Amino acid sequence: MSRENTLVTAAWVEEHLDDPKVVLVEVDEDTSAYDKGHIKGAIKLDWTTDLQDQVRRDFVNKQQFEALLSERGVANDDTVVLYGGNNNWFAAYAYWYFKLYGHGDVKLLDGGRKKWELDSRELIDEVPGREATSYTASEQDASIRAFRDEVVEAIGTKNLVDVRSPDEFAGRLLAPAHLPQEQAQRAGHIPTAANVPWSKAANDDGTFKSDDDLKQIYSEAGVDWDKDTIAYCRIGERSSHTWFVFHELLDQSNVKNYDGSWTEYGSLVGVPVVLGDEPGSL
Template sequence: MSRTDVLVNAEWVLAHASDPNVVLIEVDEDVSAYDTGHIAGAVRVDWRQDLQDPVRRDLVTPEAFAALLSKNGIGPDTTVVLYGGNNNWFAAYAYWYFKLYGHDNVKLLDGGRKKWELDGRELVTEVPVRAATDYPVPTERVELRSKRDEVIAAIGKVQLIDVRSPDEYSGRLLAPAHLPQEQSQRPGHIPTASNVPWSKAANDDGTFKSDADLVELYTTAGLTEGAPTIAYCRIGERSAHTWFVLHEVLGWDNVTNYDGSWTEYGSLVGVPVQIGDAAGSPAGGGA
């Protein structure tokens, strides 16, 4: 994978506007943004309703994912282009999700909805109607996802990268500063995790920084290409953004997203937690 395989720009989107094999999907943190206007031809995926199991905390089942794609007229060979607000947080999450469920023909619109708007490009309210398909039920690629026990076993052994803001990492905040402060039982971070906020990988307009800048960012933070790496944040969407950078843009192997992230880890009983700005030792502490 490299940047040109996984990122497209506005010109690419406009050039493929009438291509029946290309489907644009908007995925936003604010799910109502689509209704106020979206890129012509784009369908909406609601990250809460469509991408979260309605009962337990988990991804939707492979069957439900196949039904979602079928409903939106997406086939196994369809090129899916994802974009969204908030610097593509949830679009990157959806990208990881599509890869996890084996849909490899997926791309991200660089800069997402914000750059599209800042460039003064057209948004429409017309909702496209696509003929339904019969998408085959996929198999989860478990190698792209980390779960709780794997993360606990990784402390002090595997590169852990916490992509939340420094105040969340240190335990001074429990959630991003623009969101209500709630969720996990304890503040802090997983001991030994380095802190490279997702925002350092993006420019003000939401586009990704150059490959050279990105490599410098992560190597300066002490990460080594090729070594097993687990990214996490609060609920797994910002870490999907960093997973996208490391695994898809830079092509690093062995990178996973821990989608349980801090809302799970910070509520576990009996696991080590580190408070403060230092990565800490495997035993945690720092209060």
Template sequence: MLRPSAFLFTVAAALLLSAAPAAAQEPAAKPAQGSPAKDNPAKDTAAKDTAAKDTAAKDSPLVSTEWLEKNLDAKNLRIVEVSVEPGVFERGHIPNAQNVAWHTDLVETVSRDIAGPEKFTALARRLGIDRDTTVVLYGDNNNWFAAWGAWVFAQYGLTDTVKLLDGGRKKWEAEKRPLDTRTAEVPASTFTAQAPSGKLRARFADVLAVAKKERDEQILDIRSPDEFSGKIIAPAGIQELAIRAGHIPGSVNIPWAKAVNPDGTLKSKEELKALYAAAGIDGSKPIITSCRIGERSSHSWFVLSRILGYDARNYDGSWTEYGNAVGVPVVNLAGTVWGGK
């Protein structure tokens, strides 16, 4: 007969032996909840896609309507509408967007010039924009004035952080994405503008030197063929006119719209390169973009400079400056004479 102590030892040993096989056969521990590699492959793929899109948006001068809708509430994002039609912003805009009037906020209202440092400082602070803020600009009229805004922003050092919404308001509305009528409230920034860079802006003397073949640069006139040929001085209904019709000698004509798809988005980089190369513009020489007052040409400047990486400047004086100048060479293929009206 076993003593009590021996009996207890025997029972304990038996229990340990019986438990050993069970422990050996126990399945491996499950991965912790939320482990993307094994717990939810679909979620992991979606996360990678989102990261890829975020990287693409960061590196690209354009953002898609899809990306913007998914990032409307991003903390360091400012959405800015720059439209020309009166009241369009108030009738409904992209949620969290702020309104900028190109003809008062982005220019001086007495002299003909872009907004000076003091004025741009006040604008950037009101919009809550610092040097590390991602800014998405969009607007009506094919993003003309949004591109003008990008050009002005770039002169104050805000280049890579400033994007255009590909397709602008037109595409956003066509896709029935959300609109809002409330005014976004953002904290003011501490941005301070220095003197604008002159590297992105062409002046009258610059284009005159090209016209006289004193400078080896290319002028890209992006107006309509009728404006370029001199058949008309300006599109119908336009008040800002020139006294002479035609174009700057040596310039080539590629209307801005040739760079755009039917839905308002820009064509692919390869298509854009081919478009301009066909007219001899391949980035091998500095380029000056020109139109009537500089807004359409800022659209082409954005394409050439920000997307293709060419050395391009925008001539905001454009035809309303050059076509009103005295004693300058002009090419007027149509022979149109100003009627004095």
């Protein structure tokens, strides 16, 4: 993968607004954002109800994902272009999710909804009607999803990249500062993790920095490009953004997103935790 295949500009999206094989999909943390206006032709995915199992803490399974995309009118050969608020956090999460289930052509709108709004581009209220399809998903691609045991084993051996804010990393906050401070049982980070907040990869308007800048930022933080990498945050959405940078923009192989992230790790019994600004050791 590379920037040309995975990222599109707002201008590109405007040129493809009437292309029936390009499906715009809005995914926001604030799941009501779509209802306050969206890009013409865009459908909505609600990350809390559409993408999560409503009983267990896990994603919808293959059959549920197939049923979801079939009902929303997404076909296997469609180009799916994801965008959303919060600098594309949840759009990147959905991007990774589409990749997890093997969708062929997925792209991210650079800068997401914010850049679109800051450019004063048009948002409309009309909800498109798309004819149902018969969508077929692949089995989950385990090469891009990390689970807790693998994360514990990665301490001191793989690149662990904690993409939360410095205050969350150090244990001074438990959640991003726009959310109430609750969730994991303990604050802090996984020993040996480098703290590179997701925001280092983006400009103020939400677009990604250049490949050269990105490489320099992670190199300076101690990322060893010859090692496998696991990215994590609080619930796996911001780390999807960093997973996108590593795997899709910088073409790194063996990069996984740990979607359990701090809300799981920080509640595990018996695992090592480090407080403070330094990565720490085992």
